[in-house]
Amino acid sequence: MTIKFDGRVAIVTGAGGGLGRAYALELARRGARVVVNDLGGSRDGTGHSDAALAVVEEIKAAGGTAMSNGGSVTEYDHMVEMVAKAKADWGSVDILINNAGILRDKSFAKMEPADFDLVVQVHLLGSANVTKAVWDIMREQAYGRILMTASSTGLYGNFGQANYGAAKLGLAGLTKTLHLEGAKYNIRCNTIAPVAGTRMTEDIFPPELFEKFTPENVVPAALYLVSEDAPTNMIVGAGAGAFHAAYVTMTPGIALPEGERTPEGVAAAWDKIIDRKGETVPQSGAEQSMAVMKALQALG
Numbered sequence: 689m690t691i692k693f694d695g696r697v698a699i700v701t702g703a704g705g706g707l708g709r710a711y712a713l714e715l716a717r718r719g720a721r722v723v724v725n726d727l728g729g730s731r732d733g734t735g736h737s738d739a740a741l742a743v744v745e746e747i748k749a750a751g752g753t754a755m756s757n758g759g760s761v762t763e764y765d766h767m768v769e770m771v772a773k774a775k776a777d778w779g780s781v782d783i784l785i786n787n788a789g790i791l792r793d794k795s796f797a798k799m800e801p802a803d804f805d806l807v808v809q810v811h812l813l814g815s816a817n818v819t820k821a822v823w824d825i826m827r828e829q830a831y832g833r834i835l836m837t838a839s840s841t842g843l844y845g846n847f848g849q850a851n852y853g854a855a856k857l858g859l860a861g862l863t864k865t866l867h868l869e870g871a872k873y874n875i876r877c878n879t880i881a882p883v884a885g886t887r888m889t890e891d892i893f894p895p896e897l898f899e900k901f902t903p904e905n906v907v908p909a910a911l912y913l914v915s916e917d918a919p920t921n922m923i924v925g926a927g928a929g930a931f932h933a934a935y936v937t938m939t940p941g942i943a944l945p946e947g948e949r950t951p952e953g954v955a956a957a958w959d960k961i962i963d964r965k966g967e968t969v970p971q972s973g974a975e976q977s978m979a980v981m982k983a984l985q986a987l988g
């Protein structure tokens with residue numbers, strides 16, 4: 689079955705280069721009308737340029753339909769205007785890929801609060817801004833596909849990226865609640881954790897890896913996750929042609945009888961608490977609470 693996006697309107701943030709550009713080009717090639725958003729700044733978030741415009745020209749040259757937006761995802765009012773224009777010109781907004789991002793890497797000891805603040809502003813609050821700007825439209829039309837961009841740093845950690853990791857895991861958390869709130873309106877929300885050779889990673893990857901990890905190798909996962917038959921509430925890793933899922937799991941744990949509910953009781957039960965045998969993947973916070981209640985009932 690060919691996955692097509694004919695008739696769909698997609699917004700891709702940070703699509704002036706790297707992964708976002710690759711997503712935008714392929715969405716357009718498969719029939720979507722695409723808003724290419726990009727501030728066009730440098731890797732650390734300073735400055736701006738016409739990066740979005742260049743990608744729009746590429747899409748048009750290939751026979752596709754696109755409009756550019758050079759605003760920052762950190763400016764909510766501007767994002768509302770961008771969404772309103774897409775809706776006015778093209779009738780709907782069906783797909784949102786929150787992809788814009790910057791880096792301000794430093795060990796936490798050396799990281800200034802401003803570096804933490806801006807990275808969270810762009811990744812986490814920026815994604816919340818654009819998502820909020822499309823949310824009512826998607827609810828009203830009972831159709832929406834939203835993709836957040838996390839990272840292995842958010843899921844698993846990485847030296848020198850405390851600000852980035854915090855923002856990225858925040859995005860996985862945002863997805864988990866939006867998927868619940870969007871379900872009844874046919875809004876599906878997923879998270880992608882890509883690995884790709886872009887300007888973000890050009891001085892991190894050795895040259896031979898940089899060439900293998902093309903943005904185009906991430907595109908199949910991203911496009912599937914915003915397609916009509918997309919799953920929801922998934923965290924998907926993609927890079928160099930390899931794909932996998934990541935889950936937030938819960939061990940069965942144990943319920944301690946009242947007299948043993950002490951730090952010493954927890955220490956004594958530690959091996960059982962962390963034993964992964966029989967672990968589950970709660971689909972909501974409520975499911976986690978139900979599991980706790982069950983464990984208490986088993987205690988009597």
Ligand code: NAI
Binds near residue numbers: 707733760814
């Ligand atoms: P990139 O630097 O090529 O692309 C990011 C784009 O976002 C740039 O074009 C930039 O101008 C734009 N941008 C930055 N701040 C913006 C703002 N305030 N408003 C609008 N646009 C803004 O880097 P890449 O690798 O393509 O990154 C895309 C996303 O993937 C980012 O969220 C990044 O954190 C994430 N990611 C990338 C990985 C990789 O291996 N390349 C690994 C994990 C996550």
